[in-house]
Amino acid sequence: MYRTNTCGELRLSNAGQEVKLAGWVQRTRKMGGMTFVDLRDRYGLTQLVFDESKDASLCERANKLGREWCVQVVGTVSERQSKNAKMPTGDIEILVSELNVLSESQTPPFTIEDNTDGGDELRMKYRYLDLRRSCVRKNLELRHKMTILIRNFLDSRQFIEVETPILIGSTPEGARDFVVPSRMNPGQFYALPQSPQTLKQLLMVSGFDRYFQIAKCFRDEDLRADRQPEFTQIDCEMSFADQEDVLQIFEDMARYLFKEIRGVDLPAKLQQMTWHEAMRRFGSDKPDLRFGMEFVELMDVLKGTGTFPVFNEAEYIGGICVPGCANYTRKQLDQLTEFVKRPQVGAKGLVYVKFNEDGTVKSSVDKFYEPEVWQKLKEAMGAKDGDLVLILSGDKANKTRVQLCTLRLEMGDRLGLRDKNRFECLWIVDFPLFEWSDEEQRLMATHHPFTLPNPDDIPLLDTAPEKVRAVAYDFVCNGIEVGGGSLRIHDGKLQEKMFEILGFTPERAMAQFGFLINAFKYGAPPHAGLAFGLDRFVSIMAGLDSIRDCIAFPKNNSGRDVMLDAPSELDPKQLEELQIRLDLSQENV
Numbered sequence: 027m028y029r030t031n032t033c034g035e036l037r038l039s040n041a042g043q044e045v046k047l048a049g050w051v052q053r054t055r056k057m058g059g060m061t062f063v064d065l066r067d068r069y070g071l072t073q074l075v076f077d078e079s080k081d082a083s084l085c086e087r088a089n090k091l092g093r094e095w096c097v098q099v100v101g102t103v104s105e106r107q108s109k110n111a112k113m114p115t116g117d118i119e120i121l122v123s124e125l126n127v128l129s130e131s132q133t134p135p136f137t138i139e140d141n142t143d144g145g146d147e148l149r150m151k152y153r154y155l156d157l158r159r160s161c162v163r164k165n166l167e168l169r170h171k172m173t174i175l176i177r178n179f180l181d182s183r184q185f186i187e188v189e190t191p192i193l194i195g196s197t198p199e200g201a202r203d204f205v206v207p208s209r210m211n212p213g214q215f216y217a218l219p220q221s222p223q224t225l226k227q228l229l230m231v232s233g234f235d236r237y238f239q240i241a242k243c244f245r246d247e248d249l250r251a252d253r254q255p256e257f258t259q260i261d262c263e264m265s266f267a268d269q270e271d272v273l274q275i276f277e278d279m280a281r282y283l284f285k286e287i288r289g290v291d292l293p294a295k296l297q298q299m300t301w302h303e304a305m306r307r308f309g310s311d312k313p314d315l316r317f318g319m320e321f322v323e324l325m326d327v328l329k330g331t332g333t334f335p336v337f338n339e340a341e342y343i344g345g346i347c348v349p350g351c352a353n354y355t356r357k358q359l360d361q362l363t364e365f366v367k368r369p370q371v372g373a374k375g376l377v378y379v380k381f382n383e384d385g386t387v388k389s390s391v392d393k394f395y396e397p398e399v400w401q402k403l404k405e406a407m408g409a410k411d412g413d414l415v416l417i418l419s420g421d422k423a424n425k426t427r428v429q430l431c432t433l434r435l436e437m438g439d440r441l442g443l444r445d446k447n448r449f450e451c452l453w454i455v456d457f458p459l460f461e462w463s464d465e466e467q468r469l470m471a472t473h474h475p476f477t478l479p480n481p482d483d484i485p486l487l488d489t490a491p492e493k494v495r496a497v498a499y500d501f502v503c504n505g506i507e508v509g510g511g512s513l514r515i516h517d518g519k520l521q522e523k524m525f526e527i528l529g530f531t532p533e534r535a536m537a538q539f540g541f542l543i544n545a546f547k548y549g550a551p552p553h554a555g556l557a558f559g560l561d562r563f564v565s566i567m568a569g570l571d572s573i574r575d576c577i578a579f580p581k582n583n584s585g586r587d588v589m590l591d592a593p594s595e596l597d598p599k600q601l602e603e604l605q606i607r608l609d610l611s612q613e614n615v
Contacts, residue, residue: 028098028128034070038117040103047072047120048098048128050158051091052138061088062119065099066138068163073106073119074099087125094131094138094155100124151588153579165576168287169564173240175286176260179279185236185262190225192218192242197538202246204255212605218244221557223474224542226263227514230553231545235265240560252506252562252573255585260509260563263555269497269513272554273298273453276501276509280451287567290449297452304454305424309344309431311457314505315450317443319346319434321427324417327399327406334394336375340419342426346434347407348441351414352380359390366418366433373429377417381409435505444504446569451503456480459496460527468529473498475524476542478513484520491527501558508563511556518546 029048036045049067056062059078064071076088091097101120110116135152136144140161149156156162177187196203196217203217219225222241229237241261249255264272277296284290297315304313307320324343328334337343354362359378366373379389379400387400407415416433420426438444459479460469469491471477479487480495487494498512515521521543525535536543561573574580581587601608 032069033065033067033072034114036072036103036115036118036120038105041105041118043103044100045103045120046098046100047074049096050131050138051093051095051097053093054088054091056089059085061085063088063091065097065120066158070114072115073110074101074122075104075119076122076125081123084122084125088122091127092131092133094134094158095127096129096131098126098128147582147588150574150580150582153589157578162575165564165568165570166578168568169560169576172283172287172564172567173560175283176240176279179282180236180238180262183236183275185238186234187239188229188234188237189239190219190222190241194219194225195538197224204244204246207604207606209604220245221259221474222261223476224539226261226555227476227542227553228545230263230265230514230516231548231550233265235551236263238262241557249581249583249585252559252565254561254573254577254581256581257573258560260558260560261555262511262557263553265551265553267552267554269455269499269554272511272513272556273499276556276558277453280501280503283563283567284449288449292449292451298455299452300456301454301458302456305427308434309424309427309429310505311454311500312502312505312507313452313454314435314438314444315452316445316448316504317438317441319348319437321346321430321434322407324403324406327402328395328417331399331402332391332395334391337377337391337419339421341421342423343417343419344427344430345403345407345415345417346430346437347409348414348416348437349410350412351437351441352382352412354378354380354414362416362433362436365436366429371429371432373418373420373426373433376433377419379403379415379417381411381413381415383412385411446504449503449566451501454500454502455498457496457498457500458492459483459494459498460491462492469527471524471528472496473510473512475528475539476512476514476521478515479520479524487523487527497554499556501556503566506562506566507559508566509556509558511554513552513554516546516550516552518543518550521546 030046033049049065052064052066054063061076063074065074076085078085099122101122103118104121106119134155136142138158193216206216208214221243226237239261241259243259244256281292284292301311304311321344324345328337328343363376366376377390418426418430458472461472463470478497480497483494500510501508564576565573
């Protein structure tokens, strides 16, 4: 037996007991004839004591221990003379009588501490060492606890967990697929699933009326802090369910998780906001409701009421009121102007109006407007003396709203209003069924081709499909889309109509989705589903800015695993077996 106890469990009540511990050396300290070693395992830290006066050779061996050496000790639990209230084991120490070095360690490339000196890339290269840090380990322990709670909750609601295939056919509608060549079928490829979407719909046809899966999914797309090429979904589907049925169950699940994990009580009923309302009020389909600064449209106040040509020619003018910031300096306002002009935001400029504490008004467009216009603006914005109004305009309403949203979030960050320990959740509903793709020059499905059109809007499919609403919903928390889903089409003719609008020929639709269309001929039930992003959900619970630290072995921002050096080239023999010949252009070599 290597150990009788872990490094996090011993207390003063264990004093006098002989114990065995095993773990890694966090640090050593020599003080006179005593050597102190902090021993760490997954469960915590325990201080070891080596007394030169009792065993000089043992103390000499302890002095040679290096950081991250893996050791086992035998010793007696003793009350610690200099207690450490910050450590759960801070009342005790181990008087060591036996030391066994299990494995020596090179000096690690960064300190294995919560406040490490290692940068992101270095820690990703040595991820197995990074995972020894308690802050990262706790994130994975939280992830484990959440998956157990999720499974227990869904099991209690009669959901059955079913595994669906990882090697499937490619469905290029939407994000790019990762493809896998088939050696036994030369020239043909599998795809890794972006979602088990069609497979879980087939399970509904099969009579498994409540399905879930903690599903691995893959998308070959550009990465962000909340996106990885492979990610995990809490994937669910229900038969004989309408939108309120789905929202109620998964609202209950979210409420259960927040209570169990964070001790937070969500409201008895979450707010529902339509997509159009969210865009109008916040410029986002995932609004952060932890703070105000709601948009106010200012066309009536500022267009045509002065001589400022930018506003007079604009199709949309909107502003936010930033409380208590009329004291912003010119330098701060210039920084905000440069911020909105960045390519990532895309605005051409920023107009400010300062309603000073003394009742005076100062604006970057003072000379274009009479004082009474500023009074109307103040009333429209609900501004008070001491407040700052920031205004953007443009030739497309939603585009400008998105820019204003970015500015709003920036101000929320600057003012410390986006508290990670506060949670504001809501549902966004009534999404557009289609969106226009400039790249494809056609309508694309906003979510996917299997989303049910709002029954009231079905007549518009033939005349104005861009106006059709989807029976779709997203779960949003603190400005992050945590999950989403929809009611599904279960009528074969309606599904064929959807494919037609999306530009599929009947032949292409049957080639890609014939299995689903045919399945609908055999008594398909009405069904609906939803998928939460497990990585995002855990990161919100953990208060993280990125999902990478709640994934054991994540990729970097270029989609590379720097630890495994993947992706990498294949051996020529493997390519030959797959009957694949590479013909890379010189610019990609």
